[in-house]
Amino acid sequence: MHQKKKILSKLNLSVSEGKKAFALLIDPDKVQNLQELQRVIHTAIECKVDFFMVGGSLILSDFLGPCISHIKALTEIPVVLFPGNNQYIDLQADAIFYLSLISGRNPDLLIGQHVLSAPILKRSQMEVWPTGYMLIDGGNKTSVSYMSNTTPIPKDKYDIAMSTAIAGELLGQQLIYMDAGSGADQMISERMIASVKRAIDIPLIIGGGINNVQKAKSAWKSGADVIVVGNAIEKDPELLIEITEAKTLLNQQLNVH
Ligand SMILES: CC(C)=CCC/C(C)=C/CC/C(C)=C/CC/C(C)=C/COP(=O)(O)OP(=O)(O)O
Numbered sequence: 629m630h631q632k633k634k635i636l637s638k639l640n641l642s643v644s645e646g647k648k649a650f651a652l653l654i655d656p657d658k659v660q661n662l663q664e665l666q667r668v669i670h671t672a673i674e675c676k677v678d679f680f681m682v683g684g685s686l687i688l689s690d691f692l693g694p695c696i697s698h699i700k701a702l703t704e705i706p707v708v709l710f711p712g713n714n715q716y717i718d719l720q721a722d723a724i725f726y727l728s729l730i731s732g733r734n735p736d737l738l739i740g741q742h743v744l745s746a747p748i749l750k751r752s753q754m755e756v757w758p759t760g761y762m763l764i765d766g767g768n769k770t771s772v773s774y775m776s777n778t779t780p781i782p783k784d785k786y787d788i789a790m791s792t793a794i795a796g797e798l799l800g801q802q803l804i805y806m807d808a809g810s811g812a813d814q815m816i817s818e819r820m821i822a823s824v825k826r827a828i829d830i831p832l833i834i835g836g837g838i839n840n841v842q843k844a845k846s847a848w849k850s851g852a853d854v855i856v857v858g859n860a861i862e863k864d865p866e867l868l869i870e871i872t873e874a875k876t877l878l879n880q881q882l883n884v885h
């Protein structure tokens with residue numbers, strides 16, 4: 629029998645208490661050298677990030693496995709795979725976002741990649757997190773929209789986003805991840821986040837283009853349960869500390885620390 633999803637249950641519990649979470653996305657291809665990686669991991673550990681995410685739309689380096697093993701060697705903070713396809717699976721991770729790209733109409737990303745990866749995931753010890761993944765237009769063409777061959781939901785089509793998220797929930801997805809794509813010019817708007825959050829009862833993850841502390845706060849305040857930051861921290865690891873301070877303060881104000 630498959631083991632219980634302990635990490636996901638813990639996340640669900642803190643979300644049900646209204647607690648805000650912060651995930652750091654590490655792109656194996658953007659790691660300059662091992663020292664740089666260790667520095668970011670150490671800062672993330674000091675900040676007690678809620679989880680690490682590792683993955684990419686297209687990975688050219690051989691660094692996916694080493695990235696995960698370096699994190700695992702230093703901390704118990706969970707590592708969650710964020711795979712662009714079934715090749716980017718490494719069984720050292722604790723969990724995997726089993727993404728279905730529900731904003732798109734590309735069958736390979738709704739079921740094809742899942743069929744290819746199902747046997748290995750079923751045999752593994754990893755927690756598999758069924759995730760409705762929705763791309764929202766962030767003003768520029770991102771790797772993920774090009775690589776997925778899908779059109780993101782227009783940024784002001786709140787009803788389409790809401791209905792898509794509800795459909796994901798009704799189909800049994802356990803998380804909704806709305807992403808403007810890595811390096812998006814504009815993060816997802818407050819109104820879009822709030823409309824989707826109101827419509828669903830599963831945790832809402834928001835990412836793409838969150839590159840300063842104001843944007844992180846605005847995403848949380850509009851309804852994000854988890855925010856994901858990648859690019860901006862690669863450029864300035866100190867941002868980890870600022871965002872963590874904002875999270876701590878917000879959780880204190882919400883009385884859920
Ligand atoms: C079920 C399995 C095994 C895989 C899921 C496959 C699906 C549905 C993927 C969705 C589409 C996709 C390509 C997602 C990738 C998301 C991701 C890891 C983004 C990280 O950012 P990058 O797109 O790599 O950005 P950069 O251009 O900044 O590197």
Ligand SMILES: O=P(O)(O)OC[C@@H](O)CO
Binds near residue numbers: 653807809834859
């Ligand atoms: O790299 P950034 O823009 O922070 O985006 C993070 C993540 O949501 C991308 O899929």
Ligand SMILES: [Mg+2]
Binds near residue numbers: 683684771
């Ligand atoms: Mg990438």
